[in-house]
Amino acid sequence: MMIYLDQAATSYPKPPEVIEAVCEALQHAGNSGRGAHHLSLAASRLIFEARYEIADFLGAEDPSCIAFTANATESLNLALFGVLNSGDHVITTELEHNSVLRPLYTLQERGVEVTILPANPQGLVDFSTLGVVVRPNTRVLVLTHASNVTGNMVDIEHVGEFCREHDLLFIVDGAQTAGFYAYDLRQSSIDILCFTGHKGLYGPQGVGGIYVKPGLALRPLKVGGSGIQTFSKTHPNQMPEALEAGTLNLPGIAGLMAGVRYLKNVGLDMVSNRECELTGYFHKAVSQVPGVKVYGEFGASTRCPIVALNLCSVDSSLVSQLLAEEYNIYTRSGGHCAPLMHGALGTGELGAVRFSFSHMNSREELDAAVQALREIVLRAGRGELL
Amino acid sequence: MSGTRVVVTFRTTTQAMAWEKACKEAGLPGRLIPMPVQISAECGLAWLIPPLEKDILLLRAIELNLKYADVIELQ
Numbered sequence: 001m002m003i004y005l006d007q008a009a010t011s012y013p014k015p016p017e018v019i020e021a022v023c024e025a026l027q028h029a030g031n032s033g034r035g036a037h038h039l040s041l042a043a044s045r046l047i048f049e050a051r052y053e054i055a056d057f058l059g060a061e062d063p064s065c066i067a068f069t070a071n072a073t074e075s076l077n078l079a080l081f082g083v084l085n086s087g088d089h090v091i092t093t094e095l096e097h098n099s100v101l102r103p104l105y106t107l108q109e110r111g112v113e114v115t116i117l118p119a120n121p122q123g124l125v126d127f128s129t130l131g132v133v134v135r136p137n138t139r140v141l142v143l144t145h146a147s148n149v150t151g152n153m154v155d156i157e158h159v160g161e162f163c164r165e166h167d168l169l170f171i172v173d174g175a176q177t178a179g180f181y182a183y184d185l186r187q188s189s190i191d192i193l194c195f196t197g198h199k200g201l202y203g204p205q206g207v208g209g210i211y212v213k214p215g216l217a218l219r220p221l222k223v224g225g226s227g228i229q230t231f232s233k234t235h236p237n238q239m240p241e242a243l244e245a246g247t248l249n250l251p252g253i254a255g256l257m258a259g260v261r262y263l264k265n266v267g268l269d270m271v272s273n274r275e276c277e278l279t280g281y282f283h284k285a286v287s288q289v290p291g292v293k294v295y296g297e298f299g300a301s302t303r304c305p306i307v308a309l310n311l312c313s314v315d316s317s318l319v320s321q322l323l324a325e326e327y328n329i330y331t332r333s334g335g336h337c338a339p340l341m342h343g344a345l346g347t348g349e350l351g352a353v354r355f356s357f358s359h360m361n362s363r364e365e366l367d368a369a370v371q372a373l374r375e376i377v378l379r380a381g382r383g384e385l386l
Numbered sequence: 387m388s389g390t391r392v393v394v395t396f397r398t399t400t401q402a403m404a405w406e407k408a409c410k411e412a413g414l415p416g417r418l419i420p421m422p423v424q425i426s427a428e429c430g431l432a433w434l435i436p437p438l439e440k441d442i443l444l445l446r447a448i449e450l451n452l453k454y455a456d457v458i459e460l461q
Contacts, residue, residue, distance in 0.1 A: 032399065033399035033429075033430060033431075034430070035420065035430070036418055036419050036420040036430070036431055041418060044399055044402070044403055044431075045403060045406070045407075047403075048399075048400060048403030048404065048407065051400065052407075063400065063404065064398075064400050064401075064404075227399050227429070227430050228397070228398055228399060228428050228429045228430065229428045229429075230430070236397075236398070236428070238397050238398045239398075239400075240398075240400055241398045241399065241400065
């Protein structure tokens with residue numbers, strides 16, 4: 001029987017209601033905003049309901065604050081290219097995923113100044129240096145809410161307070177935290193939250209979203225059909241349609257809405273507590289396996305359900321391969337699209353084997369994973385792994 | 387079809403959907419129709435209301451903090 005411990009890549013299994021919602025949308029809805037017949041209105045209503053549910057779930061001011069995208073990467077591109085101009089300065093960290101770093105490198109070529117705060121060997125960033133690196137032209141601070149490698153979370157309220165004090169736009173990558181952390185965006189200092197639908201929110205792949213604080217305008221990445229202001233030569237600037245050119249991923253949005261409703265029904269507190277409990281259980285057990293090195297900081301109370309590790313100096317991809325092929329345990333190996341973080345952790349050559357959990361996982365599954373690691377370590381000790 | 391028709395117009399589809407949801411919940415009259423072509427509108431949807439209900443509907447819209455673009459009478 002397969003054991004899925006790669007929840008940080010995408011959640012699995014999806015709740016049955018998510019699958020049903022995707023099928024329902026394909027069977028009973030047309031194209032949103034492109035007409036007033038029954039099927040088109042059904043699509044428009046579904047998308048509005050999804051905005052409403054997500055806005056409510058994230059504590060946003062209004063459904064119009066939520067625009068749908070394909071994923072967190074698109075949302076982050078939208079946010080960064082949408083607000084930064086040549087001559088602006090942006091601050092980020094070594095914790096970041098390439099979905100933040102690569103847009104910033106591209107913007108750097110276009111005249112944007114970039115400062116990257118270093119992470120220490122535990123993968124933590126000292127944010128007390130913010131006051132040193134901020135400049136008169138600093139416009140944005142962008143960071144991940146939780147490292148997708150170690151799972152350690154950033155105190156976003158503390159960082160957000162700095163942003164408020166220095167009049168910086170605060171952009172947060174919530175790829176690993178939406179569906180785990182209880183956002184209250186109305187009260188938060190987050191200006192833009194980028195999230196994906198297919199991880200902690202239990203939606204299908206290919207759908208995500210962006211929250212934009214009321215009053216903040218972004219340059220869109222795409223312009224074109226919107227169903228409104230047809231005879232204008234320019235794309236409408238009203239949220240959320242301003243950021244949603246082209247036909248939306250209706251089945252994906254339907255599934256995402258069902259995922260959010262699922263979380264509301266089972267309770268976000270229950271989900272987070274269960275995942276923290278599983279993470280602590282696995283960390284404690286795996287730390288006792290000889291030769292295992294776990295990355296990140298586990299004393300802090302705020303972390304995502306992720307444990308990254310290596311076995312002695314065995315290539316992480318080989319460990320992940322053995323787990324999959326011989327034990328039917330699915331994990332992720334390699335660099336996890338976070339190159340600077342691996343530099344900080346000293347895992348640039350090995351990468352790391354990442355175990356990530358959802359509340360649907362069981363202690364028995366984690367026990368099996370720990371036992372498999374014990375056996376792989378023994379085989380490595382006997383020189384059986386090449 | 388003859389007589390006067392009154393429509394509420396919207397800047398975005400999202401506004402139209404929010405309007406419909408609120409009206410249904412509040413038991414207010416009307417329904418969504420395609421935007422009449424004689425109106426240079428921003429959204430492709432309009433809310434058709436009985437002419438006699440116009441004032442009370444708009445009063446409730448203000449109370450409910452609903453957003454819309456315009457209210458237009460069509461002959």
